[in-house]
Amino acid sequence: MQHPYKTPLWKIFLRNILTSKINIFALSIVCISCLIALCAATGILANQWDVSISDSHTPPSLQHICGTDILGRSVLDKLIKGTEVAMSTGFFVATLSIIIGVVLGVLAGYFGGIVDTCVVWLYSTITSIPNIMLLLSLTFILGKGIVAIYISLGVTMWVGICRLIRGEVIKHKNREYILAASAIGASHFRKLWYHLLPNIWHIIIIQFALIFQVAIKSEVMLSYLGLGIQNSPSWGTMIDEAKTELIRGIWWPFTFATLAMFLIVLAFNLLSDTLRDTLDPKLKKK
Amino acid sequence: MLSVKNLVTTFQTRQGSIKAVDNISFDLPKGSTLGIVGESGSGKSVTALSIMRLIPKDTGKILQGDIIFNGQNITTLTESGMRGMRGNKISMIFQEPMTSLNPVFTVGNQIQETLILHQQLSLQQAQKKAIELLQMVGIPSPEKRIKDYPHHLSGGMRQRVMIAIALACKPDILIADEPTTALDVTIQAQILDLLKNLQKELAMSIIMITHDLGVVAEFCDDVAVMYCGKIIEKAPIHQIFAQPQHPYTQGLIKSIPTFHPEKSHEQRLSTIPGTLPPFHEIPSGCSFQNRCQYAQEACKGLQGTPPLALAAQAHWAACFYPLHPKTHQD
Numbered sequence: 115m116q117h118p119y120k121t122p123l124w125k126i127f128l129r130n131i132l133t134s135k136i137n138i139f140a141l142s143i144v145c146i147s148c149l150i151a152l153c154a155a156t157g158i159l160a161n162q163w164d165v166s167i168s169d170s171h172t173p174p175s176l177q178h179i180c181g182t183d184i185l186g187r188s189v190l191d192k193l194i195k196g197t198e199v200a201m202s203t204g205f206f207v208a209t210l211s212i213i214i215g216v217v218l219g220v221l222a223g224y225f226g227g228i229v230d231t232c233v234v235w236l237y238s239t240i241t242s243i244p245n246i247m248l249l250l251s252l253t254f255i256l257g258k259g260i261v262a263i264y265i266s267l268g269v270t271m272w273v274g275i276c277r278l279i280r281g282e283v284i285k286h287k288n289r290e291y292i293l294a295a296s297a298i299g300a301s302h303f304r305k306l307w308y309h310l311l312p313n314i315w316h317i318i319i320i321q322f323a324l325i326f327q328v329a330i331k332s333e334v335m336l337s338y339l340g341l342g343i344q345n346s347p348s349w350g351t352m353i354d355e356a357k358t359e360l361i362r363g364i365w366w367p368f369t370f371a372t373l374a375m376f377l378i379v380l381a382f383n384l385l386s387d388t389l390r391d392t393l394d395p396k397l398k399k400k
Numbered sequence: 401m402l403s404v405k406n407l408v409t410t411f412q413t414r415q416g417s418i419k420a421v422d423n424i425s426f427d428l429p430k431g432s433t434l435g436i437v438g439e440s441g442s443g444k445s446v447t448a449l450s451i452m453r454l455i456p457k458d459t460g461k462i463l464q465g466d467i468i469f470n471g472q473n474i475t476t477l478t479e480s481g482m483r484g485m486r487g488n489k490i491s492m493i494f495q496e497p498m499t500s501l502n503p504v505f506t507v508g509n510q511i512q513e514t515l516i517l518h519q520q521l522s523l524q525q526a527q528k529k530a531i532e533l534l535q536m537v538g539i540p541s542p543e544k545r546i547k548d549y550p551h552h553l554s555g556g557m558r559q560r561v562m563i564a565i566a567l568a569c570k571p572d573i574l575i576a577d578e579p580t581t582a583l584d585v586t587i588q589a590q591i592l593d594l595l596k597n598l599q600k601e602l603a604m605s606i607i608m609i610t611h612d613l614g615v616v617a618e619f620c621d622d623v624a625v626m627y628c629g630k631i632i633e634k635a636p637i638h639q640i641f642a643q644p645q646h647p648y649t650q651g652l653i654k655s656i657p658t659f660h661p662e663k664s665h666e667q668r669l670s671t672i673p674g675t676l677p678p679f680h681e682i683p684s685g686c687s688f689q690n691r692c693q694y695a696q697e698a699c700k701g702l703q704g705t706p707p708l709a710l711a712a713q714a715h716w717a718a719c720f721y722p723l724h725p726k727t728h729q730d
Contacts, residue, residue: 227458290500296454297494298487298514298565301480308513312504 127392137388143381151201154194163191163347171364181366183355189367192347193374199348200330200378203263207329208322210268215275216318222276223283224306233280237273245270249332253341260343263336267329275321282314316393323386327379334375349375401605402428402451402573407465409443409450418679420446420460422629425708428573433599433606435620435637437613437652439676443629444609448575451607452492453482470572488518491566495578497558501550507534507561508546514568533564538594556587560594567598574599575607580615592619613656617641625649628676628687631708635715643724645717647692648672686720694721 131137153159166186167178174181180189222233240248252266286292287310295309336342337350349371356368409421421443428434436444449455450462453474467474469490477485486492494500501510511533512526521529527546534542537560550558559579566574576595580588592615599606608619616623616637623640625633625648633646644650651672660667674691683689685701692699698720699706711717712726 290494290496291502293454294492294494294500294562294565295502296486297452297492299483299485299517300513301483304517309502313502 123392127389130388130392137384140381140384140388143377144385147197147201147378147381150194151198154198155202160188160191160194163187163195171359174366180370183352183367184359189352189370192352192367193349193370195347196349196352196371197374197378199260199343199346200333200375202260203267203333204326204329204382206264207267207271207332208325210264211270211272211325211329212275212318212322214269215272215321216279218272219276219279220283220306220311223280224287224302224310226284230280233276237276240270240273249336250339250341253336258341258344260346263333263342267332267336271325271329271332275318275325278317278321279314282317283310286310286313316390319393320386320390323382323389327382327386330375330378330382401430401470403468404447404451405466405468407447407450407467408463409446409455409460410463411460413459413680415680419463419629420679421450423465424624424626424629424631426624426631426634428605428607430572430605431599431603432622433608433620435608435610435616435623436626437610437616437623438626439611441676441679442626444611444626445577446629447626448492448577448607448609451573451575452486452490453477454486484518487514487566487571488569489571490573490575491569491571492575492577493559493562493566493579495581497555497562497582500562501558503550506547506549507553511546511561511565511568514565518569529568530564533568534561536567536598537561537564538590539564555583556590559583559587559591563591563594563598567602567604570602571604573605573607575609577609578611579608581610581612588615595619613652625652628679628682630687630705630718631716632688632718633716634708635712635717639712639715643712643715645711645715645722645724646688646719647694647723648688649717650723651691686718694723696721 131141150159164187166182167188168182168186170182170184170186172178172182172186178188178190180193183189183192218233218236222230248270249266252269253262256262256265292305292309295305300309333342333348334350334353337348338354340354342348342350352367352371356364356371359365360368403426405425407421407424408419410417411420424443424447426434436447438444446455446460451467451474453462455461462475465475469485474482474485501507508527508530511530512521512523515521515526515529516523530546531542534545539545539557539560545553545557550561553561559582563579574595579595580591583591595606596619598604606619608615610616620637622634622636624631625640625646627648633640633644633649635645640649641653644653651670654670655672657669672691677683677687677690683701685704686692686695686699686706689695689699703720706718706720708716708718711719711722712724715726
């Protein structure tokens with residue numbers, strides 16, 4: 115007999131996704147974006163985005179679905195190239211901030227004392243600086259470019275997850291199963307890695323999806339402020355250029371860049387919702 | 401086997417340092433069972449955690465005393481040496497079987513962990529052994545149950561799993577910290593029977609920590625009664641029930657409900673008046689003086705704390721006026 119609780123989690127997740135149309139939509143947006151980003155990164159798609167294909171500012175037509183920009187370059191190709199930037203930013207920033215946040219949070223929560231004091235001091239200091247100022251100064255220090263964006267966003271966005279993980283570790287480390295693990299002779303590392311961390315994985319996964327889309331938005335914002343990447347199109351720079359274009363009735367670069375960002379952020383929010391419903395049983399209402 | 405000598409465990413609190421375990425000594429011969437009884441907060445669990453060296457480091461520490469296990473002083477052992485001891489030579493089971501198992505791993509996984517940790521078994525060997533262990537603690541169809549998560553099991557089943565984990569490496573000493581408190585009465589009896597049988601099978605010693613004198617009567621060879629961190633009475637099981645020496649022990653025994661149908665409606669259950677004093681307000685002299693109906697001037701501190709002295713044969717009590725002194729009579 116199949117035990118009702120023995121369905122693997124990924125199956126429950128897939129079922130949660132497939133039973134609602136909006137989730138299918140979200141998952142396909144994320145998958146397609148990943149695919150587009152990969153193709154753009156390997157040069158299969160949009161490798162000639164910087165070639166002029168038509169007159170300056172051609173409106174969208176059947177030939178050029180999204181129109182062209184001031185230099186006659188295809189807006190569609192720029193969007194695709196921008197997807198690559200957005201997805202890689204999301205991925206690297208989420209990975210970096212999760213690593214920093216989880217390591218510091220776990221150490222602070224588990225060991226307490228001086229370690230905890232140091233970590234709490236560090237994140238209190240970082241949160242007390244207005245986020246945008248911190249980002250601006252970091253990008254000034256690191257110079258312009260995509261790597262600088264990864265790093266400056268990564269080292270500012272770990273604070274939330276660190277605080278979350280720290281609290282969760284403090285909650286779990288006093289649970290009796292950790293004491294029971296000590297009683298069978300488990301070391302600190304073993305207790306942390308094998309006993310405690312699996313109990314908070316769900317938070318890490320959900321946070322990953324959330325940070326992913328926040329990072330995309332932040333990259334757009336930085337590019338809009340002129341601190342983003344320079345030699346490659348990004349949604350932020352496209353929106354930035356629209357400042358002068360919109361007044362002349364050139365709506366297409368702006369609209370498509372915003373639409374792309376809207377879709378991806380929405381999709382990630384929906385997905386992280388579904389992830390939370392699947393992974394965090396306490397919130398399950400069904 | 402195990403002998404605890406003058407153990408003092410202190411905790412730092414806002415009111416200063418308190419002695420949660422105050423100068424206790426006892427011996428645990430091989431294959432015997434010692435019951436430690438007392439109210440909540442009397443230092444029973446701290447005694448157990450001291451022997452395991454699991455006192456929370458940030459607030460508590462073993463101030464003095466020796467814990468000699470097989471000729472080796474545990475208090476001076478290194479942390480890694482102690483890790484090799486825990487779960488291997490000395491095991492412990494806890495009060496709450498509902499939360500003592502890690503919710504995200506199968507029970508098989510958790511039993512195997514001890515084996516892999518201490519006996520360097522391969523995964524297949526450990527799995528086979530885990531099934532045997534579950535069989536030993538009386539869980540039906542163990543080859544299926546090892547794939548269950550803790551939430552699939554009832555409280556009694558989980559406590560059986562905890563026992564299986566504790567006994568995986570055939571320890572010399574099992575410390576059972578209120579193992580039946582969270583269970584139904586019928587399950588309690590089953591678990592106690594199981595522990596008794598396993599004790600015979602594996603020839604291990606058990607320290608049974610409980611506040612249930614019924615459990616002690618059924619299970620233990622010797623009893624130590626704790627009050628405010630001190631052992632106030634220590635005797636073989638039949639003597640303590642027949643002739644308690646300390647008024648506190650007498651009070652505990654009297655407060656066990658008895659069944660006399662003809663009298664039950666006219667008799668109230670006797671209780672010990674008052675409550676356990678907070679640790680920083682323990683009076684000088686006998687710590688039980690304020691609740692004791694026999695207290696006299698000598699108990700109030702002029703003659704110091706009553707020492708744990710021989711009141712009858714093999715019967716120790718920390719009282720200036722033991723209730724049934726045998727030594728004076730003969």
